[in-house]
Amino acid sequence: MSYRRRASPLHAARAAAGLAYCGALACAALVLSAPLALAAVTAAIALAGVAAGVGRELRRAALLALPLGLLVAVINALVTRDGLTVIWRLGDLPVLGHTDVTLEATVYGGVLGLRAVALILCGVLYTAAVDPDEVLKLFRRVSFRSALTATLATRMVPILIRDARRLADAQRCRADRPPTRLQLMRASTSGMLDRALDVAAALEVRGYGAARRPPRARPPYSRHDVAFLASAAAVLVLAVGARLADLTPFSAYPALHVPVHAGELGLAAALVVCALLPFADRRGVER
Amino acid sequence: MSVLELGHVSYTYPGASRPALREVTLRVEPGELVVLAGASGSGKSTLLRVASGLVPHFHGGVFAGRALVAGLDTREHGPAELAAAVGTLFQDPESQVVMGTVRAELALPLENRGQPEPAVARGVEEAALALGIAHLLDRPTASLSGGELQRVALGAALAGRPALIVLDEPTSQLDPVAGDELIAGLRRLNEDYDAAIVIAEHRLERCLGLADRVIALRDGRVACDGAPAEFLAWAVAEAPELATPGARLLAGAGLRPAPGVKAARATLRDRGLLPDVREGSCPPAFGDRGLLRDLAEGSRPPAFGASDRRRPPGEPALQFSRVWHELREGPAILRSVSLTVAPGERIALMGRNGAGKSTLLRHAAGLMRPTRGRITASGRVALLLQNPTDYLVHETVGQEASPDALEAAGLQPAAFAARHPREISVGEKQRLALAIVLGDPGASPPTAVCLDEPTRGMDRALKGELAQLLRRLAGAVIVATHDPEFVAAFADRVVLLAAGAPIADGATAEVLATGTYFATETARILGGAGGALTPEDGVALLTQAGRRPSLPSEPVARRLALGRGDGSPAGDLR
Numbered sequence: 001m002s003y004r005r006r007a008s009p010l011h012a013a014r015a016a017a018g019l020a021y022c023g024a025l026a027c028a029a030l031v032l033s034a035p036l037a038l039a040a041v042t043a044a045i046a047l048a049g050v051a052a053g054v055g056r057e058l059r060r061a062a063l064l065a066l067p068l069g070l071l072v073a074v075i076n077a078l079v080t081r082d083g084l085t086v087i088w089r090l091g092d093l094p095v096l097g098h099t100d101v102t103l104e105a106t107v108y109g110g111v112l113g114l115r116a117v118a119l120i121l122c123g124v125l126y127t128a129a130v131d132p133d134e135v136l137k138l139f140r141r142v143s144f145r146s147a148l149t150a151t152l153a154t155r156m157v158p159i160l161i162r163d164a165r166r167l168a169d170a171q172r173c174r175a176d177r178p179p180t181r182l183q184l185m186r187a188s189t190s191g192m193l194d195r196a197l198d199v200a201a202a203l204e205v206r207g208y209g210a211a212r213r214p215p216r217a218r219p220p221y222s223r224h225d226v227a228f229l230a231s232a233a234a235v236l237v238l239a240v241g242a243r244l245a246d247l248t249p250f251s252a253y254p255a256l257h258v259p260v261h262a263g264e265l266g267l268a269a270a271l272v273v274c275a276l277l278p279f280a281d282r283r284g285v286e287r
Numbered sequence: 288m289s290v291l292e293l294g295h296v297s298y299t300y301p302g303a304s305r306p307a308l309r310e311v312t313l314r315v316e317p318g319e320l321v322v323l324a325g326a327s328g329s330g331k332s333t334l335l336r337v338a339s340g341l342v343p344h345f346h347g348g349v350f351a352g353r354a355l356v357a358g359l360d361t362r363e364h365g366p367a368e369l370a371a372a373v374g375t376l377f378q379d380p381e382s383q384v385v386m387g388t389v390r391a392e393l394a395l396p397l398e399n400r401g402q403p404e405p406a407v408a409r410g411v412e413e414a415a416l417a418l419g420i421a422h423l424l425d426r427p428t429a430s431l432s433g434g435e436l437q438r439v440a441l442g443a444a445l446a447g448r449p450a451l452i453v454l455d456e457p458t459s460q461l462d463p464v465a466g467d468e469l470i471a472g473l474r475r476l477n478e479d480y481d482a483a484i485v486i487a488e489h490r491l492e493r494c495l496g497l498a499d500r501v502i503a504l505r506d507g508r509v510a511c512d513g514a515p516a517e518f519l520a521w522a523v524a525e526a527p528e529l530a531t532p533g534a535r536l537l538a539g540a541g542l543r544p545a546p547g548v549k550a551a552r553a554t555l556r557d558r559g560l561l562p563d564v565r566e567g568s569c570p571p572a573f574g575d576r577g578l579l580r581d582l583a584e585g586s587r588p589p590a591f592g593a594s595d596r597r598r599p600p601g602e603p604a605l606q607f608s609r610v611w612h613e614l615r616e617g618p619a620i621l622r623s624v625s626l627t628v629a630p631g632e633r634i635a636l637m638g639r640n641g642a643g644k645s646t647l648l649r650h651a652a653g654l655m656r657p658t659r660g661r662i663t664a665s666g667r668v669a670l671l672l673q674n675p676t677d678y679l680v681h682e683t684v685g686q687e688a689s690p691d692a693l694e695a696a697g698l699q700p701a702a703f704a705a706r707h708p709r710e711i712s713v714g715e716k717q718r719l720a721l722a723i724v725l726g727d728p729g730a731s732p733p734t735a736v737c738l739d740e741p742t743r744g745m746d747r748a749l750k751g752e753l754a755q756l757l758r759r760l761a762g763a764v765i766v767a768t769h770d771p772e773f774v775a776a777f778a779d780r781v782v783l784l785a786a787g788a789p790i791a792d793g794a795t796a797e798v799l800a801t802g803t804y805f806a807t808e809t810a811r812i813l814g815g816a817g818g819a820l821t822p823e824d825g826v827a828l829l830t831q832a833g834r835r836p837s838l839p840s841e842p843v844a845r846r847l848a849l850g851r852g853d854g855s856p857a858g859d860l861r
Contacts, residue, residue: 003387005425133391140398152385158429159381169654170677173670175692175726175733179680187680190709198382205339205375206385206443209367212401219404 015134017228022126024232028239029118034248040268044275051279054128069113076109108252227278291315296352325504331487340366374444380436434465496547515546539826604763610660638784644767666734675720679708688722696722775820
């Protein structure tokens with residue numbers, strides 16, 4: 001999974017806008033705890049991914065994230081001793097001791113799992129829809145070398161994966177018995193060092209060693225830049241505002257308290273609408 | 288002012304026992320296109336690294352003498368400072384492309400110089416247009432093919448219009464079409480930008496026709512420095528391993544070598560050995576390649592015809608039956624490939640990058656499974672992948688393969704067994720990897736041996752040795768390669784792949800003599816006459832045509848077409 005330019009409003013927006021948008025959604029997922037509001041944020045992220053043309057990437061990530069979320073929920077239900085409504089008495093279990101599964105711990109575990117899913121999907125949306133090179137540019141003025149090192153590290157990962165695959169294929173072709181893991185690790189480490197030296201030489205001849213701080217650039221704001229920055233601000237205000245105004249009162253312990261009222265329903269709807277509105281305007285999305 | 292000026296430059300790598308460069312003195316003037324020639328280890332890459340400042344700043348070692356790049360002394364200015372004056376392109380594009388998208392890659396050198404955004408955008412646009420990669424600008428670099436990556440890396444080297452561009456075997460990983468395109472693109476840039484270009488290349492026939500000057504290195508010293516024609520005359524006399532096939536053809540016929548196919552043909556025309564179509568002296572039939580081939584057909588050795596190939600005698604060593612390989616949510620890499628390989632057959636798989644050659648070999652060796660169709664082999668299939676270093680995981684050569692296997696691959700166990708596998712030469716690594724995949728000859732010799740691009744980065748002498756070694760192997764041999772000269776030296780049969788399917792399958796002379804890109808230089812010069820592929824075939828054809836008593840009144844050109852060619856594919860690249 002990596003960034004590829006697609007014809008979508010999110011891809012057409014500048015990296016700062018994309019970064020702010022994904023950041024606001026992640027922030028909303030962290031700030032909100034009420035199941036309905038959190039579900040709305042998760043749905044907004046998933047729909048934004050579909051609208052940005054990276055639905056396939058999100059679906060693939062969801063296949064990994066959902067079991068992880070489920071695992072979080074199960075672990076919380078098993079290890080948390082809080083909650084008054086026992087729904088399953090498991091008795092004495094090895095390691096865990098006396099275990100009663102409560103409704104409260106199960107629901108709260110579900111909320112934690114859902115938050116994990118939302119954050120993973122948000123990370124995938126960012127990776128697939130925000131140009132990492134543009135993000136690098138954003139941070140270049142602050143610390144050019146750290147930003148480039150971070151980009152290089154991510155660039156080296158697919159190269160090293162390919163190298164490792166090649167090495168494994170070559171070992172499958174040996175006529176005699178395959179080498180031990182230790183021998184393989186030594187060979188692959190040596191190969192990595194060679195590769196890193198090559199990349200370092202390439203960077204040197206591209207002038208990296210004498211890199212200067214770039215002059216400040218002020219490109220004009222496109223309609224998509226404005227839309228996603230506004231959307232990010234709206235999502236952030238809604239999430240933080242709802243938390244401060246206690247619009248989504250949710251408490252799991254000691255007894256489950258999940259009141260669903262018009263304000264929370266309105267908040268959920270507003271979050272989804274605000275997150276998806278920028279995708280309505282598809283003018284000039286292709287570069 | 289010269290863009291590159293070396294004065295008595297000597298250099299020894301850290302830990303090396305002998306210098307890589309010795310007392311090298313030369314100048315490169317603005318706008319010159321210079322080809323660096325020399326065998327592997329002669330110092331070509333080191334010289335280019337001196338020009339880019341990597342020697343001595345990046346590699347360390349002992350440096351003596353003086354090197355000036357666009358007036359900057361490389362002892363005082365490192366590679367990053369020199370980057371504004373010299374653009375550098377190495378052999379492996381994978382390691383040179385560091386950014387996520389093509390646009391960012393082209394912008395990086397300009398941004399490193401602190402150029403304002405409009406200047407960066409303009410530089411990116413110009414470099415992309417100059418190399419025809421504007422359509423790739425927003426593509427992620429991870430999704431590019433080897434040829435595309437190489438052009439992007441060249442674009443990054445060009446961005447900002449350096450006065451000097453140095454390239455280390457830039458075509459070694461490209462198919463003939465992409466390689467020719469790259470060289471032609473370089474010439475265009477050289478003319479448009481007035482940039483001086485220094486290019487190290489083993490396949491000299493690819494670039495000599497466009498070069499202004501050739502510098503030959505031997506054992507770290509400048510052995511020849513002159514115009515391409517002067518270099519070829521020197522190479523024929525002093526260093527035959529550097530002479531191009533065309534030069535050897537003309538020299539063998541008693542003519543002065545000329546660089547490039549066009550000049551060689553002109554030389555032959557001047558001597559009446561090729562028809563002059565401009566004067567209309569050529570009989571209409573001569574221009575008809577089919578008739579020309581028919582005329583020469585009777586004199587050729589019996590080709591391994593297609594009909595015979597479909598029914599090989601006995602059990603085939605390897606058989607592909609309607610093999611498909613379709614990627615999930617992607618293209619079909621192989622499309623209904625049916626191929627029968629007879630025991631002992633020598634086959635070359637050719638085709639553009641991405642044609643399916645490597646995939647076919649991987650299927651043969653069982654590294655990949657077909658999504659449709661069947662592959663059957665009468666025994667073990669050995670596969671030597673592109674990078675021999677991937678096979679080397681032990682501390683000594685002796686631990687990598689048994690003495691018998693080493694001997695079968697042409698390595699003397701007594702001389703190599705105790706050495707470290709990563710410290711031996713490129714050609715020796717290739718042989719060691721071959722010994723590893725072949726295994727002990729006494730145990731279970733493979734019925735088929737597949738090699739994927741085994742000649743990458745090899746000089747002509749090493750290729751010749753490899754061709755001889757492959758011809759000695761007992762089983763069937765299938766080699767995927769872009770190198771027609773190597774194919775002419777080793778193969779009996781050529782299968783040409785395009786878009787995952789064979790588009791030509793015939794005797795080597797049949798396929799290579801009639802192609803344009805997939806053809807040897809000799810075949811291109813002689814227009815495929817007599818099926819001559821190697822300079823030796825061509826010389827025999829020219830000599831015989833000149834002697835033919837039955838056609839005294841006809842132009843020699845016509846006799847050449849009728850002449851009896853020795854299409855034997857076996858030969859020595861040297």
